[in-house]
Amino acid sequence: EADIYQTPRYLVIGTGKKITLECSQTMGHDKMYWYQQDPGMELHLIHYSYGVNSTEKGDLSSESTVSRIRTEHFPLTLESARPSHTSQYLCASTGWGEDTQYFGPGTRLTVL
Amino acid sequence: RKEVEQDPGPFNVPEGATVAFNCTYSNSASQSFFWYRQDCRKEPKLLMSVYSSGNEDGRFTAQLNRASQYISLLIRDSKLSDSATYLCVVNGGNQGGKLIFGQGTELSVKP
Numbered sequence: 001e002a003d004i005y006q007t008p009r010y011l012v013i014g015t016g017k018k019i020t021l022e023c024s025q026t027m028g029h030d031k032m033y034w035y036q037q038d039p040g041m042e043l044h045l046i047h048y049s050y051g052v053n054s055t056e057k058g059d060l061s062s063e064s065t066v067s068r069i070r071t072e073h074f075p076l077t078l079e080s081a082r083p084s085h086t087s088q089y090l091c092a093s094t095g096w097g098e099d100t101q102y103f104g105p106g107t108r109l110t111v112l
Numbered sequence: 113r114k115e116v117e118q119d120p121g122p123f124n125v126p127e128g129a130t131v132a133f134n135c136t137y138s139n140s141a142s143q144s145f146f147w148y149r150q151d152c153r154k155e156p157k158l159l160m161s162v163y164s165s166g167n168e169d170g171r172f173t174a175q176l177n178r179a180s181q182y183i184s185l186l187i188r189d190s191k192l193s194d195s196a197t198y199l200c201v202v203n204g205g206n207q208g209g210k211l212i213f214g215q216g217t218e219l220s221v222k223p
Contacts (some may be wrong), residue, residue, distance in 0.1 A: 039153075041215070042214065042215040042216060043199075045210065088153075090155055099143075099144040100158055100161065101211055102158070103155035103156050103157070104155060106155050
C-alpha cells in the first residue's frame with residue numbers, strides 16, 4: 001500500500017468559498033501530481049511538481065493553484081469555488097528515477 | 113487523436129471467461145508502460161508494468177509491441193472481483209515522468 005494521503009475525502013461547499021485540498025506522502029517522493037477526474041471519464045493532469053519550489057501546470061487548464069514548500073506536502077487551492085469545479089481530485093507521487101505513480105484516495109468535491 | 117486509446121467498453125463477460133484489452137499509443141519515445149485498475153469511485157492502482165518481452169502475473173498477461181505501438185492485457189479465468197475499469201498508461205517519453213492515461217475500459221464479470 002502506498003503512503004499517500006488526501007484530506008478531506010469528501011467536501012460539499014458553497015459557491016465563492018476558498019478551499020484547500022491537502023495531499024501528503026511519507027515515501028520521500030520528489031515528484032507529485034494532481035489529476036482531475038469526472039465520473040466515468042479519464043484522468044486529466046492539472047498540476048505537477050518535481051521537487052520543493054517546483055510547480056508546473058498540467059495538460060488541462062485549471063483555475064486552481066498549488067504549492068510545494070515541503071517534499072511531503074502538495075496542497076491544491078481554489079480561491080473561489082464554482083459548480084464547474086465539482087469533480088474528483090486525485091493526488092499521486094513517484095520517486096526519482098521511477099515512473100510508477102501511486103495515488104491517494106482522492107477528494108470528491110461538490111460545489112453548490 | 114488521443115495519445116493513448118483503448119477499446120471502448122463496457123465488456124460484460126461471464127465468470128471464467130478470458131478477456132483481452134487492447135491499447136495503442138502515439139508517442140514513439142514512450143519507454144514505460146503500465147496497466148492500472150480503477151474500481152468505481154476509487155483511486156487507480158497499479159496492476160502491472162508491461163515489459164518488452166511480455167510478462168505474466170497469475171491470471172494476468174501483458175504484452176507490448178513497440179513496432180506497432182500496441183499494448184494488451186489478457187485476463188484468464190475471470191473472477192467477479194475483476195470487475196473494474198482497466199487503464200492503459202504510458203509515460204510521456206521526453207516529458208519528464210508525466211504519465212498519459214487512456215480513457216479506460218470497463219469490465220463487468222457476471223456470475
